[in-house]
Amino acid sequence: MAVSSVTSNAGTAALQSSSTATDPSERFLKLLVAQMQNQDPLNPMDNAQVTSQMAQIQTVTGIDKLNTTVAGLNSQFVQMQALQGASLVGRDVIVPGNLMDIDNGVGQGGFELTSAADSVKVEILSASGQVVDTLDLGAQSAGLHSFDWAAGSATNDTGLRFRVTSRLGSVNTTATALMRDSVSAVSTTGTGFSLELSRGGSVGYTDVKAFN
Incomplete structure (x- = not known):
């Protein structure tokens, strides 16, 4: 019962900590660390599982950076359109x-x-x-x-x-x-x-x- 209580508290703390992180990759990493800390000693995660989880972190990070880049490009495109549109005044x-x-x-x-x-x-x-x-x-x-x-x-x-x-x-x-x-x-x-x-x-x- 004592081990179960500690495990539950640790998992809850990790989840609460991850909920305050703004970077998706940071949240993902905190959850993975919490999962490894609270894994079943009789059935631990193997290397393939860890590698898969790390690959997912890289994917989330890449998507987040891509979204930021696309948003920036869209803003620049709108500004370029506005500059072109300004030449239409009077026409x-x-x-x-x-x-x-x-x-x-x-x-x-x-x-x-x-x-x-x-x-x-x-x-x-x-x-x-x-x-x-x-x-x-x-x-x-x-x-x-x-x-x-x-x-x-x-x-x-x-x-x-x-x-x-x-x-x-x-x-x-x-x-x-x-x-x-x-x-x-x-x-x-x-x-x-x-x-x-x-x-x-x-x-x-x-x-x-x-x-x-």
């Missing part, structure tokens, strides 16, 4: 959105088709959502497309938007509205960076379809 980008871009009486917009369509229609909408004009663009291939619209006296402050619909035969196909906007600032997050647009708010860098 125009094409992003998902349906705000008309009007300049000198000409409104422009775009769309992306995931598949070919034999009928594409663009509806110009007022700020309140009323249809003010319709453009029939006919058949279009899959990919990125743009269109022009005679805006008259309208400006960007008018708040005009547009809606794109596409069909292939009698089936509706997917059409994503695209708008042009200018980059006013760049903001970083833990995993990447976002572009702050003059009119469209914040968008992820990966959402950008094209640069002007």
